[in-house]
Amino acid sequence: MSSHCSPEPAGTAVDHARPLVALVGAPNAGKSTIFNALTGLRVKTGNYPGVTVGRAQGTCALPDGTAVEVEDLPGTYSLEPISIDERIVVDFLHGRLDGVGEPDAVVVVADATTLRGSLRLLAGVLTLGRPTALVLTMHDELVARGGYVDLNRLTRALGVPLVVADGRKRSGAADLVDLLADRPSWPAPVVAPPTEPEECTAWIASVLAASAYRSAHESPVTARIDRVLLHPVLGVAVFFAVMFGFFQTIFALAAPAQDAIGTGMETLATTVRDTFGDSAPVRLVSDGLLGGVGGVLVFVPQIALLFVLIAALEQVGYLSRAAFLMDRVMAMAGLEGRAFVALLSSFACAIPGIMATRTMPSARERLATMLSVPLVTCSARLPVYTLLISMLIPADAAWGGVSARGTTMFGLYVLGAVSMMVAARVATLLGGGRHVLMPFTMEMPPYRMPALRSVVVAVWLPVKGFLHKMGTVIVVSTIVLWALLNLPVQSAAELRADGVDPDDGTAVAAYTMEHSVAAGIGRAAAPVFDPLGFDWRTNVAVISSLAARETFVATMGQITAAGNPDDPARAMRDTTFDEGPRAGEKVFTSATLAALLVFFVYALQCMATIATLRRETGGWRWPLTVFGAYFAVAWAMAFLAHTVVGALA
Amino acid sequence: MAGTRSLVELPAGARAMVVGTTADVEPHVARRLVDLGLVPGTPVTVVRRAPLRDPTLYRFADTSMCLRAAQARHVLVTAELPGELPGETTGELPGELPGELPGETTGETTVQEAAGLALGVR
Numbered sequence: 001m002s003s004h005c006s007p008e009p010a011g012t013a014v015d016h017a018r019p020l021v022a023l024v025g026a027p028n029a030g031k032s033t034i035f036n037a038l039t040g041l042r043v044k045t046g047n048y049p050g051v052t053v054g055r056a057q058g059t060c061a062l063p064d065g066t067a068v069e070v071e072d073l074p075g076t077y078s079l080e081p082i083s084i085d086e087r088i089v090v091d092f093l094h095g096r097l098d099g100v101g102e103p104d105a106v107v108v109v110a111d112a113t114t115l116r117g118s119l120r121l122l123a124g125v126l127t128l129g130r131p132t133a134l135v136l137t138m139h140d141e142l143v144a145r146g147g148y149v150d151l152n153r154l155t156r157a158l159g160v161p162l163v164v165a166d167g168r169k170r171s172g173a174a175d176l177v178d179l180l181a182d183r184p185s186w187p188a189p190v191v192a193p194p195t196e197p198e199e200c201t202a203w204i205a206s207v208l209a210a211s212a213y214r215s216a217h218e219s220p221v222t223a224r225i226d227r228v229l230l231h232p233v234l235g236v237a238v239f240f241a242v243m244f245g246f247f248q249t250i251f252a253l254a255a256p257a258q259d260a261i262g263t264g265m266e267t268l269a270t271t272v273r274d275t276f277g278d279s280a281p282v283r284l285v286s287d288g289l290l291g292g293v294g295g296v297l298v299f300v301p302q303i304a305l306l307f308v309l310i311a312a313l314e315q316v317g318y319l320s321r322a323a324f325l326m327d328r329v330m331a332m333a334g335l336e337g338r339a340f341v342a343l344l345s346s347f348a349c350a351i352p353g354i355m356a357t358r359t360m361p362s363a364r365e366r367l368a369t370m371l372s373v374p375l376v377t378c379s380a381r382l383p384v385y386t387l388l389i390s391m392l393i394p395a396d397a398a399w400g401g402v403s404a405r406g407t408t409m410f411g412l413y414v415l416g417a418v419s420m421m422v423a424a425r426v427a428t429l430l431g432g433g434r435h436v437l438m439p440f441t442m443e444m445p446p447y448r449m450p451a452l453r454s455v456v457v458a459v460w461l462p463v464k465g466f467l468h469k470m471g472t473v474i475v476v477s478t479i480v481l482w483a484l485l486n487l488p489v490q491s492a493a494e495l496r497a498d499g500v501d502p503d504d505g506t507a508v509a510a511y512t513m514e515h516s517v518a519a520g521i522g523r524a525a526a527p528v529f530d531p532l533g534f535d536w537r538t539n540v541a542v543i544s545s546l547a548a549r550e551t552f553v554a555t556m557g558q559i560t561a562a563g564n565p566d567d568p569a570r571a572m573r574d575t576t577f578d579e580g581p582r583a584g585e586k587v588f589t590s591a592t593l594a595a596l597l598v599f600f601v602y603a604l605q606c607m608a609t610i611a612t613l614r615r616e617t618g619g620w621r622w623p624l625t626v627f628g629a630y631f632a633v634a635w636a637m638a639f640l641a642h643t644v645v646g647a648l649a
Numbered sequence: 650m651a652g653t654r655s656l657v658e659l660p661a662g663a664r665a666m667v668v669g670t671t672a673d674v675e676p677h678v679a680r681r682l683v684d685l686g687l688v689p690g691t692p693v694t695v696v697r698r699a700p701l702r703d704p705t706l707y708r709f710a711d712t713s714m715c716l717r718a719a720q721a722r723h724v725l726v727t728a729e730l731p732g733e734l735p736g737e738t739t740g741e742l743p744g745e746l747p748g749e750l751p752g753e754t755t756g757e758t759t760v761q762e763a764a765g766l767a768l769g770v771r
Contacts, residue, residue: 077684082677114712117686197683201690215711232700324715328701331717337704439678439720441685444706444713 018059019068020101021180022093024125025109026118027075027361028443030137032056034109034165035072036457037173038180045358045461047618049099053085053366054358062181070180071103075361077117079124083438084363093128105131105183112142112149112164113216113446119204122158123193131186133179134162141446147216154211161186219446222317226444229321239325242318243344250305250348251379257301265294280489288482293475299349299608302379304463306345306352311458314341314359315450320442327440333421334428336362336440339369343420346376347413350609354616355462362438368427370616371626374609375423375602377416380549384600385412387553391569392593415601465615477607481547484518485540485555518543526580532599532638533592533646535577545605552600591646595638602634656707656716656724659695665726667691667709674723686710687724 025031035043039058048055056072073092074085081087088097095102108125110118115136125132134155142149155162163179193203207213229235269286276282313319323337330339338360346353353373360366377385389405397404490512492502500511513519522539529539537556545552556572575587604610604627613623653668667687670679686709687693696706696713704717 077681080680080684082681114710116710117684117712120684120686197688201688218708218713226697230697230699230706236700320715324699324704324706327715327717328699328703331703337715439681440704440715440717441681441720442704442715444715446713 018066019104019183020071021060021068021183022071022073022103022106023109024073024089024093024106024121025075026077026111026114026121026443028445029075029109029111029114029118031075031109032072033451033454034107034135034137034176035070036454037165038070038176041457041460043457043461045465047616048088048097050618051084051088051363053088053363060177060180062177064181068180068183076121077441078121079127083361085361093125093130103130105133105186107133107135107179109135109137112136112139113145113147115149115213116204116208116215119207120200123200123203124195126158126160127192127195129188129192131183131188132160133183133186134158134160135176135179136162136164139164142216145216145219146214148212148214150212154207154213157207157210159187159191222446225447226321229318230324235321235325239322242313242322246309246344247347249309250302254301254305258298261297261301262294265290265297280486283486284479284482287486288479289475291478291482299351299466300463302348303352303466304459306348307459307462308455310341310345310352310356311455312450314458315448315454317445317447320444323442324444327442333372333424335365335369335424336360337442339365339424342369342373343376343417346373346378346420349378349380350374350376350606351466351612352462354609354612355465357616364428364438367617367622368424370613371427371622372420372423374604374606374613374626374630375416375420377413377601378549378606380606381412381416381600383550383553384545385409385597387556387569387572388593388597388600391573391588392590392597412597412601419601466612478547481518481544481551484521485513485516485544487517488515490515513540516540528635532595532635532642533587533589534596535575535587536579537575538587538592538596542599542603542605547607549600549605589646590649591642594645595642598641599634599638602630602637604630653725653727655722656693656695656726657705657718657722659726659729661695661697661705663729664692664694665729667693667724667726669725671723671725678720678723682720682724685714686712693724693726 023031023035025034035056035058038060043056043058045054045056047053053074058070058072059067060070061067071092073089076086076089078086079090079093081090091097092100093103093106106125106128108118108122110122122132122134136149136151139149151162151164161179161182163175165173165176194200229238269290272286272290273282310319313322319338319341323340325337326340327337330337330343333339339357341359342353342356344353345356350373353376354370357366357369357373360369386409389408393404393408395405399407490508495502495508495511498511500507502508518540519536521543522536525539525543526536529542534542541552541555544555572588573586577583577585577587610623610627613626614620617623655671656665656667659665668689670682674682691709693707693709696708698705699715702718704715705721706713706715707721708714
């Protein structure tokens with residue numbers, strides 16, 4: 001436990017031999033900005049053992065060649081924990097957290113404009129008796145808004161060293177590093193301040209008086225902007241405009257990059273095939289491996305862009321406003337306003353949505369949000385919906401003058417969002433018994449210019465995490481699926497014996513798939529999917545979409561159309577059951593199409609999401625639970641849709 | 650001062666002084682309210698309500714903070730008070746240190762440095 005207590009370990013020592021410094025601060029105190037200034041991109045993120053509380057740890061190099069580990073603890077208002085996250089902070093500071101170690105020193109980060117509140121937290125930290133220092137952020141803002149604090153008297157009144165650092169400026173970083181280097185001279189406080197609320201309030205008043213503290217005026221710019229952005233009508237209008245712009249940006253900017261990656265990977269795969277010939281091992285590389293890598297890379301532009309926009313909106317201060325406007329709506333799902341960021345991201349992709357829950361202060365709501373956002377209509381469902389709707393509804397159909405196809409698509413989006421809310425509600429109710437209900441508190445920071453550096457860090461970490469951890473899972477699962485769909489290899493003699501021309505690539509592909517391991521699984525799965533009206537080919541496509549939903553379209557094309565894999569809709573329309581009691585009947589009736597659509601609304605067919613859930617919840621328990629639960633719901637709802645539409649048709 | 654009432658009853662724009670919490674408040678909620686600075690003697694301004702009436706944005710202890718009605722109803726305040734409240738923008742004990750006012754001691758350089766820094770931001 002106390003292996004950290006050696007005074008100056010060698011710079012080359014392993015991580016846990018380095019001194020450990022904990023960063024503590026209220027939410028919005030600028031803690032993460034300080035953390036970024038100290039550690040840059042040398043950061044590890046993850047969870048604390050056994051809980052869904054996000055953890056960030058980084059290394060800070062000191063001028064003397066040594067280094068310290070810096071732990072960015074979750075934001076907290078006091079050391080009297082009422083949530084899991086605050087419990088983590090307190091346990092960490094006391095060195096009671098198993099396998100994490102004990103901090104050698106504590107840095108309290110306090111916003112100078114809200115010093116009154118931060119002193120209460122500082123009082124709690126000082127009672128720990130560990131070497132402590134204070135970092136004051138937003139001091140420039142305090143002065144600019146007519147406030148004042150005498151820094152020398154403040155440091156004397158508190159008895160701890162103090163550094164003014166605005167992490168938005170690089171000059172402050174050097175002072176911070178010097179502060180950490182000077183750690184041995186930090187005094188552990190001689191007289192700890194009182195922690196009883198009344199006495200602590202009196203202590204705070206005396207410290208503020210002793211340092212001639214004068215509060216800043218409320219930012220007039222912020223007040224003026226808020227009159228518009230929080231207005232019941234104007235504010236809501238701006239909110240929807242921002243959301244609209246958000247998606248426009250993502251689809252306008254990320255789509256070309258995604259197309260370029262897709263095309264590039266295809267070209268690469270073709271080149272590989274042309275160079276090494278068209279054999280099974282080559283196709284494993286060209287289709288399986290490159291297809292898998294491409295499947296991972298294709299998400300990156302969207303994820304990066306999402307995080308750029310979210311980081312910029314957060315740092316400007318707009319996300320708090322949006323959360324304020326949306327809180328009442330999110331409350332219906334048992335969540336709070338901040339969960340809507342995750343919901344919003346999930347319309348593009350559930351992966352950044354799940355990762356965006358790291359900003360949520362309550363672990364219980366974070367888990368409920370993570371488990372429910374995969375139901376939100378992500379962009380991978382879009383090609384599937386487009387295909388199925390085009391088959392289900394004629395192009396010229398209209399309901400009350402509105403395109404029936406468009407209305408159905410909108411309905412699926414609404415169904416996804418409503419289902420997400422219901423799932424979150426269920427998750428909070430199921431998890432509610434074990435936790436106290438957290439009061440909702442959210443600070444509304446003044447509007448500020450975003451710092452490029454913090455935006456870069458906010459984008460780089462999730463993208464790196466995605467590539468690192470998800471890459472392996474997605475690549476492996478794609479290769480496995482490729483193998484299932486393409487093995488065993490059919491010899492030319494076997495093909496000829498069944499009347500297939502070995503030189504007709506498309507026919508061979510269709511034949512191979514029809515006799516593949518996956519087809520065997522598809523046929524074996526028939527009892528499960530028969531009630532939904534699926535045939536074995538649909539089952540294979542549903543199974544292949546486990547890698548990524550949009551694969552459904554390509555697989556359906558390959559498996560149903562010997563002649564024209566580029567127009568799956570036409571081929572699917574003509575598809576009939578080729579075996580079993582319904583042989584000769586059309587497969588894709590209205591009822592079956594409706595069942596497929598509804599199945600795709602609920603089923604968690606996305607390895608990347610499952611891998612992300614595993615990473616963010618710290619185990620297989622939750623991803624496997626929701627996979628099973630959503631499959632059951634998907635089946636039940638699809639059966640309902642099949643029955644209802646079948647009765648109407 | 651007139652009788653107390655709950656913070657949640659104040660209309661937008663009203664100002665009042667915190668006097669305490671209701672008797673039925675859960676301990677962890679009471680603790681959080683204190684952590685946020687809602688201690689007796691703190692002036693509170695009701696800034697605005699969200700479009701669907703909840704939550705409400707308040708300003709107290711130099712911070713703008715959103716609270717849901719579920720929590721705000723536990724905060725007891727004095728009847729509405731008009732005008733500037735003592736300590737609201739000038740600290741709790743303004744100017745009570747004669748001879749130690751800003752600018753007279755080593756604080757001077759700090760202020761000038763800070764003012765220089767501030768020019769870069771606003």
